[in-house]
Each structure stands twice: as C-alpha cells, then as structure tokens.
Amino acid sequence: MVDSPIVHWFPGHMAKATRMIQEYIKKVDVVIELLDARIPRSSANPVIIELINQKPHIILLNKVDLADPAATKEWTEFLASKGITVLAIDSKSGKGNKALIRAVEQLSKPIIERWLNKGIRSRSIRTIILGIPNVGKSTLINSLAGSAATRTANKAGHTRGQQWVKIGKNMELLDTPGVLWPKLEDQRAAARLAMTGAISDDVYDLENVMKQLLGHLKDNTPEILVERYKLKPEEMENLDDILENIGRRRGCLVSGGIVDLDKARRIVLADYRNAKLGNITLDTVDEEPYYVEE
Numbered sequence: 001m002v003d004s005p006i007v008h009w010f011p012g013h014m015a016k017a018t019r020m021i022q023e024y025i026k027k028v029d030v031v032i033e034l035l036d037a038r039i040p041r042s043s044a045n046p047v048i049i050e051l052i053n054q055k056p057h058i059i060l061l062n063k064v065d066l067a068d069p070a071a072t073k074e075w076t077e078f079l080a081s082k083g084i085t086v087l088a089i090d091s092k093s094g095k096g097n098k099a100l101i102r103a104v105e106q107l108s109k110p111i112i113e114r115w116l117n118k119g120i121r122s123r124s125i126r127t128i129i130l131g132i133p134n135v136g137k138s139t140l141i142n143s144l145a146g147s148a149a150t151r152t153a154n155k156a157g158h159t160r161g162q163q164w165v166k167i168g169k170n171m172e173l174l175d176t177p178g179v180l181w182p183k184l185e186d187q188r189a190a191a192r193l194a195m196t197g198a199i200s201d202d203v204y205d206l207e208n209v210m211k212q213l214l215g216h217l218k219d220n221t222p223e224i225l226v227e228r229y230k231l232k233p234e235e236m237e238n239l240d241d242i243l244e245n246i247g248r249r250r251g252c253l254v255s256g257g258i259v260d261l262d263k264a265r266r267i268v269l270a271d272y273r274n275a276k277l278g279n280i281t282l283d284t285v286d287e288e289p290y291y292v293e294e
C-alpha cells in the first residue's frame, strides 16, 4: 500500500502533463505506448485512450527480459485479441526494434494512402513514445536512434531534449518522450509500481510494499526464496519470519543481534528489480480489477 501521496503527480502536474501530451499527440500520426511487461495493467495510464484521441496506437511491453515469458505471451495474446497492435521488446538490447518499425509502417498504410490521394509524397510518419516514469522511454529512443543523444537514468523523472529523430526511411520520432502519470489511485497498482521502480523510492511506504511483494513470492514462488536466501521450511511460517531470516542470512544485524528489517527489505526489493528472484510478472491477465473504495 502506498501511504504517502506521490508528490510528482498532484492534480496541477497532471493537468500540465495532459496539456503537453495533447500538444504532442496533435503533431504525430502514430502513438507508441510503453508498458512494463512485468505490470502491463498497473503501468498503463488511466486515461491514455482519451489522450490518444483515436490515433493509431501501438503498445510495447518493455523490459521483457525481466518478465515471465509465459505471462508475456498471455498478455500479448490478450491485448491482440482486443484488436491492439502489441509487441514485446527489450529496449536495452534493441531486440524488437525492427518489428516495431514494421508495425508502425503497417499501421500507417491508410494514412500514407490518404496523403498520396492528396498528392503528398514526401512526408514522413511521425511518432511519439509515451509512458510512465522509468518504463524505458529514453532507452528505447536511444536504441532506435542508434545514439546516446537522449539521456537515460536509473531514477524516475529524468527525460529531456526535443527534436525529431529520423528512424529508417520513412519514420520520424519525437526525441522527447511523453511522460504519463501512473495509476496511483489504484493501491494494488501503486504498490506494484513501487516494486518495479516506477515510483521514486522516497515517496512510498517500504514496509507495506515489501509485505505485498514477499506475500506474492511466498504464495507463488516459495522455492525461489528458499534457494536465493537459503531459508529452511520452518523459517518461512509467515512474512515476518521470512524477512527476519533473510536479514540474518544477509548479515543485516544491528547491535544486540537485532535484524535491520529495512535493510533486509531493500535487499529483496533490489533482487526483485534485477530479476535475481527469477523473471516474475506481477499483473496477471485474469486478475479481478481493483476497485477504489468510495
């Protein structure tokens, strides 16, 4: 549960971001939306469809190298079954770039046809990359542009610059990605956004978020906890035991032999983010939607 409000996205910021995204979208023919393959539902912006305003739209499930391949297949099939153009990519390695360019070309065919009918022959298809903080927008732009022109960072909220970058023969990409706000009113999504690093580490309740992550690991992949932290079955009775014993194994002790639980929590969180606990997708296709209590 994320207890404290997320300072970056109070209503004033959201209104400004909405205006900016709407301005960007007016300038492009095709919108590329980046989601985190580990949390395709939680990393989607709540109002993206309205913002896109019926422009052709591609969804990219990014960081696929960190996600569970079977879950990625399910998500890809699920989204495709809704008529959405969807690709799974790893923008760090550039895997999927060619497929993305092909998908943009495919979606642009009717637009190019309309242009040709009007006698316009030399115009490029313009695109923009949209997504919540830290989802990999700059990494993808750099990878597509084949240079390090856009700064990437391992912290949320760090994207700059603005110009069109030529990709292939007939495509131009705005080198400034559109930063969307995450789904923070949905507490389940907010916790998962925190787990995957989309929300800055200083604005959520680590204890609460880690209770949920450890609960997920205990219920779904207890064998990974056993293997990674050398836990014995009797050390895994409940979440408090698990955390305390991980802390002991990892030497997170303060004076008097007491375990520094926050240190243990951070170790597990870093291990999850770096896929040291395996490739774990948190959002499942068939999960009940989360309802915000009135």
Ligand SMILES: Nc1nc2c(ncn2[C@@H]2O[C@H](COP(=O)(O)OP(=O)(O)OP(=O)(O)O)[C@@H](O)[C@H]2O)c(=O)[nH]1
Pocket (backbone or CB within 6 Å): 062, 063, 064, 065, 066, 089, 090, 091, 092, 093, 131, 132, 133, 134, 135, 136, 137, 138, 139, 140, 151, 152, 153, 154, 155, 156, 157, 158, 159, 177, 179
């Ligand atoms: N493993 C993995 N890491 C990735 C991938 N794409 C991006 N990253 C990492 O995710 C972090 C964030 O990437 P950025 O490209 O800075 O993300 P952004 O969406 O531009 O972030 P903001 O500027 O905060 O909006 C960096 O540490 C990247 O190296 C991927 O496909 N796989």
